[in-house]
Amino acid sequence: MWLRPIDLAREHGLSTQAVRNYEEAGILPPAERSPHGYRAYAARHAAALRTFLALIPAHGHSTAGAIMRSVNGGEVEEALRLVDESHAQLAVDRGTLEAVQRALRDLVPPSEVEPGVTFIGPLARRLGIRPATLRKWQRAGLLVPSRDPRTGYRVYTEADVRDVLLAHQLRRGGHGLEQIAQVLEQVRAAGGPEPLQATMREWRDRLTARGLAMLAGAAALDTYLRVP
Structure with a gap:
């Protein structure tokens, strides 16, 4: 036929x-x-x-x-x-989802992020870590600060500072750099830790x-x- x-x-x-x-x-x-x-x-x-x-x-x-x-x-x-x-x-993708879920269970969103921008030295002193650690985190993809067009220095916005605080918290919780990078990528895409929490079920459903x-x-x- x-x-x-x-x-x-x-x-x-x-x-x-x-x-x-x-x-x-x-x-x-x-x-x-x-x-x-x-x-x-x-x-x-x-x-x-x-x-x-x-x-x-x-x-x-x-x-x-x-x-x-x-x-x-x-x-x-x-x-x-x-x-x-x-x-x-x-x-x-399932592994990424599970890694993000595990990390979020250990994550308490920073309640206070200072407004404005800051540089690597003051930010490192605030956390009690070395500037070299922040540079290492950037190379690992955890952080994506911009550069001051005049000086070339790294500039950390409020969102960048939030990511640094979250990364610092997750590192203290024993999470690896690759896993933290995945978490922060999802946080940035969602617009913050709270919106990311709300989208986890939708992500799993997909x-x-x-x-x-x-x-x-x-x-x-x-x-x-x-x-x-």
Whole structure:
């Protein structure tokens, strides 16, 4: 039984142009042609489209397309390597989440951060540490102070001072520099420790959704690989 582009498109609410684009991109196998030159698809093409759409939530559009092109090109090992990479990245993301959660349990947001800007010497004296320690933390990615355009000295804003205080607290709690860098990156992205606490459940939910999508994508891919 032959299918038209519109038949494949309707099942997923797509346009016929999208179906043709997917074929041209190698996401679908090449279509047969009718005596009049029209595209004629079969069950394998419908299965390919279902598989691709199932892979997108798990791996993203680009990787999903690369997986399908590899399968359609007979390079199943390459497709499986791409799948493995996505699973490995998910494991890394889960590890980051768990590290941030552990660190946040030891974290008490600084209640007072002096307004304005300061330099490395006064800040180091305030914490009772050496300026070399702050420079080491910067090289490790914990801190991102700007530079005074006239003197070239490091300038620490209120947000930078907050990050220094949090880093100092986490170091005293026994956390490593790499873990602290991950925590501070998330703090900066969230706008502070309190907003980050509020987004942790959402972050975990996103990872769970990706994991479940990978299961669904793997099932669809397995089915497609078995289509004659």
